Amino acid sequence: MNAPFFNHGLFGEETSLLVAVLIGIGFGFFLERAGFGSARKLVAQFYLTDLAVFKVMFTAIVTAMLGVTLLGGLSVLDMSELYLVPTYWPSQIVGGLLLGAGFVIGGYCPGTSIAAAATGRVDGAVCVLGIATGTLAFAAAFPWIEEFYLAGSAGDLTLPQLLHLPYGVVVVGVVAMALGGLYGATLIERRFGGRNS
């Protein structure tokens, strides 16, 4: 095991911040390349005229998942050291619904609003201000939200654990689902594409 490099002491905190900038540059570059600095390109997903959001997201998820699986299988990467956000069902379900609603209303998600602002989109910069304001409101209301925030805790929980299936089976299932979904997306675009875009 020699990865994750940071956890194994290959470099310190200071260097990790430089790594953060470099990884961020890669992230921002591909977001913009994909067209995700454009609100109209993003929301077209929700009017079924351009399903690039779905295609890019699932291709990225499958790529990273297969990479982790391969490197974990070769014992290069210790998968148990990868940080998992703990699962809290109620707050993550409601949070997802609110974020989705905010996405189609605001035109961006938090990461893509940064990419939009960076490429001159005034609506993207205003969305960034909105996110900052919403975060402040959440922080101010936190004492009243805290009980709901902490409800339904399931700890570090993966799909293989939840479904009682071997890890490899879930990986194959996700790949199959993604391939089916991507094929379906192409069919939907052929049906709706160009109608409203």
Added chain:
Amino acid sequence: MATTIPELVEPTAAHADPRGRGAQPYMNPYVAGIGLGLVLLTAFVVMGRGLGASGAFSAAVAWAVNSLAPSSVEGNEFLERYIGDRSTHPLKTWVIFEVLGVFIGAFISGLLAGRTAVMVEKGPRASRAMRLWLAFGGGALMAIGADLARGCTSGQALTGGALLNAGSWAFMVCVFGGAYAVAYFVRKEWI
């Protein structure tokens, strides 16, 4: 100021630079997706963590509140998490630097492709004021959702999705559900 901002109104002009110079078309979504996936994989291998965006807003807000009204951070566990024991500056944190990189990376890509332009993106039927108010309100709603969920499309959907995190997959399904449920009501903003 408002009158100097060119609008992107023509639906077919999604890729066009309003200043008339030809902008390059977007990258093939599968190629961009593989690129994004490899960046995410690099983060896992090098840092043991994935990508993020909303966390940077939380850290920045925690820093601002701590600077202006330090007493309101006390007892607020959401803010205290980002302030820590006050031994390091709250902004000197991984996700802030990563989001700084996102800004730089998107700027470079947009510039290279001729897609950088000062403009308001909206549908043909929306006024600029309506679009900007909705951008603000949508952003605020999104932030509340991301803070509740402990992550956004980057930290939860992409990162947790690739790690087969159960809560992340529930979150991701709900993001699409929430967006499709509301899309009809804001159609005048976009189509």
